Amino acid sequence: MILTSKKLILRCGLAGLLLIVVMVACLMIGSRNQLSTGEYLSFFKALHGPEIDGLPNVHYEIFFRSRFPRIVLAAIVGAALACSGVVFQAILRNPLADPYILGVSSGAGLGSIIAVMLGWTWTFWGLSALTAASFIGAMGTVWLVWNIGKVTGRVHVTGLLLAGVVVNALFSAVIMFLSSIATASKFQTTMLWLMGNFAELDQISPLVASGIIVLLGIVFLMLLGNQLNILSFGRQDARTLGVPIERTCFLAFGCAALITSVAVSLSGLVGFVGLVVPHAVRLVAGPDHRQLIPLSAIIGAAFLVLADAVARVVVAPAMLPVGVVTAMVGGPFFLILLIRYTKTVHWGNA
């Protein structure tokens, strides 16, 4: 029952294998399976490279320029959201916490909308002003949630959810207001974005920087696994067990907010990934955060890749925003959990 490095590597390897299988499978699925010439899409023809006999290779275009970046994007966003869901749940000692439910995602969204409105377009080493602004928005919301927790002594499950609902509604309203005073076309984009949408990407390079940040963030959070385990027993216990509480919470919240804001600036508001995935992983692998964090990241990536494949196929040739799919899965799941936790657990003093 005690976690060793061997067990951890083995389990992450297995989950990684699952992720690769899901990614390859979803690469084969799409809204178009037949070209306008009547020819069927072929992965083997795609492997010939960008050109065949001096002509652009359509197969290559679809597989590697259209689907592949989108799948990588989904994987990055899924990993980031699932991982920060785990962290929020541990520190707030609340199994229903999730970056979307807490309003951290909409805080990040508000930040990036403001950046767009102000016309900030600078980039630095693949990081855009958009990401920076959404990070500020996410941190601001985390600060808000943290202080709600401080006032009540402990972040109570319903109090926290109420705060999240209010923050979410407020920020979404501001986002809608800002985009409606912009232009009509922007309004349409914002609507899609609020529902969580993977924009058409024609290149993979902006994904590299985001991918590196998210990966580093996940590794860093995994190294805080022991501290998060102990913090989930409450701050008083954590102090006498030797965890520096303020520093740990600051680092873990900061890192979770960072990867959430990277995810939001890539994809908009995708909900419930940080709720559904950690729960499922905990059921199978237990609550140890040293393991829960990397496994949730990998399974979160696979989950969102799969959800995106559904979004691409289900109303083909049109595409659904992926947030619609995750909300359809996650919403009922959330309600079941809410009923279960308010019934069986006494959220009294700790």
Next chain:
Amino acid sequence: MSIIEMNKVTFGYEQQPVLKSLSLSVETNSFWAVVGPNGAGKSTFLNLLCGQLKPDEGKVHVDGKPASSYSSQQLARILSMVRQEFVPVFGFSVRQTVMMARFYRRTSALFENADDIKAVDAALAATDTAAFADRPLGHLSGGERQRVFIARALAQETPVLLLDEPTSHLDLKHQIRIFDLLKQMQQEQGKTILLVTHDLNMAAQYCDRALLLGAGGAFFQGLPEQVLESGQIQSIFGVQGHQGQLQQRKFFIPLGRFSMDRPEKPA
């Protein structure tokens, strides 16, 4: 040598005084019982010792230095604490929970080593919790869970143990086992133990020092036979009772209004 020193400590919540000018000195290798009615400041007393609360006035010294000057990691080397029962949020197993006590020793390593596993196994065996070591905490009874938290404090291997009502959910057999175990640790390993309890008779049986806290900052401290004396108990708790003696240890039986053989009529 004293390991904990309190000098004229005053503490209150919102102008309601809880402790008033409390001075005491806890010798190394002593067994203290802290008793008193609800709200008299017993948990507050423990929280002042572990740096969770800071006194309004006065000084709290642990091992020669102010309690507040320690980092949480440094303090975890000296004090371990068993708190009152609570409901865990996630499904950590008994073994995982006890293993958390070893964290402060290896802050840079992610995984437990052989020493950690040995210490945890010993703590599980000592508290009679090894049988359900791999079950989640949430599936245990309140009493079983309390023993797990005692095991965690043992696995922390600190010279001082603070316990906040560690036997409140335990049946008679396990109450005695825990007190026996604590006494044994005091005698064989030289530990210093401070224990908050409502059980005056267990306190009188096992402790060699007692602190009786009353409302509004009143307190008595000293040898158990002096502190846990009938008149003081009756005035601090506001109950009638009968005091007897068994092998030089005093015991106190509280008597209710309808008790048949109460010694005197309630005032």
